[in-house]
Amino acid sequence: MSVTLLAVIASMGLLSYLVLSTTVAPAFDNLEYASAEKNIVRVENAIQNDLQNLSAIVGDWAPWDDAHAFARGENPGFPKSNLDLPTMDNLAVDLLTIYDVDGKVLWCHLLRGGQKADYESLGILNSDNPQSAALIYHTKLDSRVEGLVQTALGPMQLSSQPIITSNKTGPIAGTMLMGRFFNAETKAALEERTEVSLTWHVLGDSALDAALEEEIVSATPHSFTYSVTDREVHAFGVLSDLYGKPMMILQANTPRQISALGNKTVDGALLFLLGAGLVVAVVTWFLLRRIIVLPLERLANHITGIRESGDLSLRLNESRGDELGALASEFDKMTLEVHDARRQLLDQSFKAGKADTAAEVLHNIRNAMTPLINGIDRLSKNFRFASGLRVQQATEELANAACQADRRDKLLQYIASAFSHIQKTSEDAINDLEVASRQARQVEAILSDQERYANVAPVIENLELQAIVEEAALVIPHKDQPGVVVDVEEGLDHFYVRAHRVGLVQVLGNLILNAYESIERAKCDSGTIRVTASHEIIDGEAMVRLTVSDSGSGFAEDVRNNMFQRGFSSKEGHQRGLGLHWCANSLSNMGGRIAAESKGPGLGAAFHVLLPAGGVGRRADGPRASEKTLARQSSPAGFRAGDAAADDIKEGLPSEYATG
């Protein structure tokens, strides 16, 4: 059972692992990819916001009468009063350029690393650069150009708007251009604002694998490319330049906290399930063992006990109210029925065996005796005939000289024939005697054969005395009539003996019948037959003493010495019982003994039967009455019990206990 439960737990753990690893863990991975995607979107939005912020600043400066007048050459002091370095620092821009309508640079400041730099070094804002025209020339009042541009000094956000009057009317006097470098500071600011670890790669100069770079660039809009390491998920996005050409790859680095949490969740769930399964298994094992296994073990042991001992009187006596209790109860009932059926079968077999044996013996002996009787019959007839022959008369006539010659011849012939007949009769007699002898030996052989079968041990059972005594007491002819009372000691149902049931019933029936007839012979109006039992230990063996005592005619000492001999009877006329000799033989075959005692004629008698004690089944109706009864019954007057009785047997007192 334990191995089965462990197998169930292992199977449950494996199944749980498979379910969790195929459903829960991928769900966490998807959450992690979604988080990475949000991160890259957040960065892109932040960059877009920065660009819009830059455009807002330009949109604040370009429509200004002072700037408009400066662009038209009418306010030369404008830069000095407004476009100094602190202003650029306040605006957080690295480039500020004012063009006139012809694309000529009227004023320009480029800061790189906090120092002024030559704006020509950017390499992209020359008026003759066709790609710069969109930034330098505006034809509409609301024109607005912004975007990323890859400069010689690095990527830069640029925003350009036409310089118009403060009330946003024309004419367009020039162009105001502002820009910010995409540098480490920008990256740090973005990471701080978005709380995303960020890496960017300039196309053509990235540290990315070429295939991955190609995959990222060729991805459709609003789709994202990922790469996964043990620690991070990298989500990639592409930044295009002012002209719509891919320029940079943004890489949002998302730590794999979610999948780690997922793995922890899966591991925790597995541990919980395994722990819970183990607890459930232990509890189940305990309950199964207590509710099912142990009762089944008791039932199995009970069945084994019955099989090994053959004792069908054993009972489980389970008091449970569940199915196993019902099973045990039904098994007890079945055992009881089998016990009764076996007892009936044994009884019937015993009687049938006795009847068959008797019939066979009768048939064989009578058949064997028939030739014997007929041989003797014929012998008798032949000799009777021979004795009737008148040989003497014929001899006397022959001695008489007056006998006629022809009669003399016939007499001589008669005498010769008579002797011939006598000789033949003698020969027949020899044959008949041989037949008689042979048939006598055949009878002896039949009897010897019976003697051999008589030594076959009877079937020994564990017997409750109460039932045996009640059955034996039925032998009394008028048991229910007043006068003779059979007093069976209370508690006899706690005594068990190992004996042959039918034989013991016959022995006890014989003793009770003897007691009944003894009371009859005493010519008393009333009498008592008392049956008692006690436990004794004799030669280390547990025995039960059963005593049948009566208030009948009793017997003298010389009768006691002969009463167990073959053919003995103290009864006059017809004998109803089997005889004490037979009783002693039967008890001896069961490992028992019998003894008799009486204080004398007219003083009643007691017959004591010793039998091996039987085992008491697991009965619900109380313990066996042993020591209590022994103390009460062990020393009847004038009779020694226990080891003293055994000593008597050892010393060979012939009629103390007869063993057949």
Added chain:
Amino acid sequence: MQQDECIRVLIADDDQHILECYRTAFGDREVDESTQTLSTLEAELFESPTDSLARRRFDVVACSQGRDAISLAAEATRTGKPFDVVIHDVRKPPGIDGVEAGSRIRQLDPEVEIVFVTGFSDVTMSELARRVPPPVKLHYFNKPLSFMQLAESVADMVRAG
């Protein structure tokens, strides 16, 4: 049957010694010449009656099995020489038992006297009478018994019948 005719007896018993006893008691053995001479001389010299030893009264047919007995009874009936008496053992292993054989012989010959002789039978008389009727032609003897006395009884029952 006339007074001087032999009584035809069919005897069935599985024990050969018992069959021999039957034959002896029913005078089936040939009376030897010396006994015949002796009996004749005695009658002539002393005017005494002829002894039964020298007189043969029974014609005995013996067999050991019930089926043989049925066949012999059928043959005797068919040839017009039926048996007067059939003597059967009740138990005759291994064939059919005597009661069954008696029942079939009764069907063949309603007039025959049937005698059961057995050491032991677990068949009651009423059962016998039911299976081998009529009771007046049914007889029962327990072994051991004197077959000479049985022979006299058989002769009486034939005379009475």
